Amino acid sequence: MHAELLAPGHRISSLTGLTPAGDVGETLCFSQGSVAAEAETDPSGLTVDATDWVALPPLADLHAHLDKDYTWTAFGEPEGPLEDAIACWAEHGEHHTYRAIKAGARRHLLAALHSGVTAVRSHTNFHLGDDPLRGVRALAELRTEFAGVVDLQVVMAPGPWDGPDDLGRAGIPLGPDLIGGFPHLADDPAADLERCAAFAEEFGLGIDLHTDETLDASSVGLLQLAERTRHWPAGRIRSAGHCVSLSTQDDATRARTLAAVAAAGVSIITNPLTNLYLQGWQHPVATPRGIPPLREIMEAGVTLAAGGDNVQDPFNPLGNADMVDVACELVTAGHLTPAEAWHVSSHGGRATFGLPPARGLVGDVADVVLVRAAHTAEALAERAPDRVVIRAGRVVAVRRRVVSSVLDPHSPSDPSSVPTAEGAMQ
Ligand SMILES: [Zn+2]
Missing domain, CATH: 3.20.20.140 (Metal-dependent hydrolases)
Structure with a gap:
């Protein structure tokens, strides 16, 4: 499943294809509510393709x-x-x-x-x-x-x-x-x-x-x-x-x-x-x-x-x-x-x-916020609208930007006025 299809209640085994950020590399694995080594991953959850997303501390x-x-x-x-x-x-x-x-x-x-x-x-x-x-x-x-x-x-x-x-x-x-x-x-x-x-x-x-x-x-x-x-x-x-x-x-x-x-x-x-x-x-x-x-x-x-x-x-x-x-x-x-x-x-x-660390290191709680952004600075600069909130390895909230337009984005007539469709979910 791709990250943009995640919904509240989904239980996650691993996030793959992440853009590395902070202490998190390309893959983040969970087991029993904690971050786990790849070999210890609980296989009962979803394997999620998180290409184009970063996993940041909540x-x-x-x-x-x-x-x-x-x-x-x-x-x-x-x-x-x-x-x-x-x-x-x-x-x-x-x-x-x-x-x-x-x-x-x-x-x-x-x-x-x-x-x-x-x-x-x-x-x-x-x-x-x-x-x-x-x-x-x-x-x-x-x-x-x-x-x-x-x-x-x-x-x-x-x-x-x-x-x-x-x-x-x-x-x-x-x-x-x-x-x-x-x-x-x-x-x-x-x-x-x-x-x-x-x-x-x-x-x-x-x-x-x-x-x-x-x-x-x-x-x-x-x-x-x-x-x-x-x-x-x-x-x-x-x-x-x-x-x-x-x-x-x-x-x-x-x-x-x-x-x-x-x-x-x-x-x-x-x-x-x-x-x-x-x-x-x-x-x-x-x-x-x-x-x-x-x-x-x-x-x-x-x-x-x-x-x-x-x-x-x-x-x-x-x-x-x-x-x-x-x-x-x-x-x-x-x-x-x-x-x-x-x-x-x-x-x-x-x-x-007084909460335990959530850095994404093995042993930390499996709490993370997935943000559709290239890096932390972009997540901030864009107030990145697409976010998936994960606690104990389970999705608890999803926020998505929805954009729509009456313009035809494929029309060559006035390219400067074409709105971005990036992140569109409709
Ligand atoms: Zn105050």
Whole structure:
């Protein structure tokens, strides 16, 4: 069977004719849900001709806000920096129902899955109005619904405005995976970070904090987070999202901070789409990018992941749940190579999430995204539309570009107007 005929449910023994990419050569064999040597292949599945396709590590979105997705129009089509987005959320969030939260989150997860994202970590606020835990509950239910297809981690994120931790304690039985927070928005960021860390410790949970989401160089929450968690057990997650102020600090401060972050095992999650949008409104020229120094972070030995952050909500009117768009921005605005950008958006995310590697090496989980492209750079540049998502050796999602035209593609009359039929499935 050719790869373009694959459908969800198909079980695969081997992919042949692949264009080599990363750690994967021309053939990729599976057995019992893992990558296997050719001689050990389970013969009960399909042998697939994957000529013209590359097999890339599956993508991981480590910073989402599923509880806010697709609210931009309903919330009045706001524009502006972080403070304005927060104010808009405070004004409209009370009317964002459990039903709407769950529908938007499900739409996001389906779009993510079809683009090759098999792991999502999402924050959720406590919501204004009745039933403040409706976001935590909706996401916990979706975590079960998508189990085995998209791994979902739920970050219950009490803000400094939420007062004492009573609400957080009420949310613990819903099973949040991690505790979140927004210390840089508190009057006393260090005290708020301490509150979040102590609350997580009380329940033996890890943390993923919004950290230093500001161009103000004096915001040093990242260093404080490293110092606060460096004695935690090695397996307990500690992540810092955004880390925008790292892009405005001097060499010595950055070096000291990143050394502490590496030593403490804190992973950094960069969110280029949202921070390019939210930061810099006061700088119409030479606009700061809001993206931390990505290669410097990796060279310091820190695990770097990426997130799509906001999808069509007050914090970003765009965003589409496809980590390929995020990876493109890691190249364009973050100055990583295409291979580095895919690495951060896949391996970096999986490591931060706590998932086993999916490099395509023998013994790795048989999770891969097949992309119809000549190489990683083309997969990014073209936002390659044709993708087949494989988990444990089984196809779980297929996305295809369908093109059609009223023009006769064989007509010689005006060759310049002939659309491409490459990838057409009709
Ligand atoms: Zn966020």
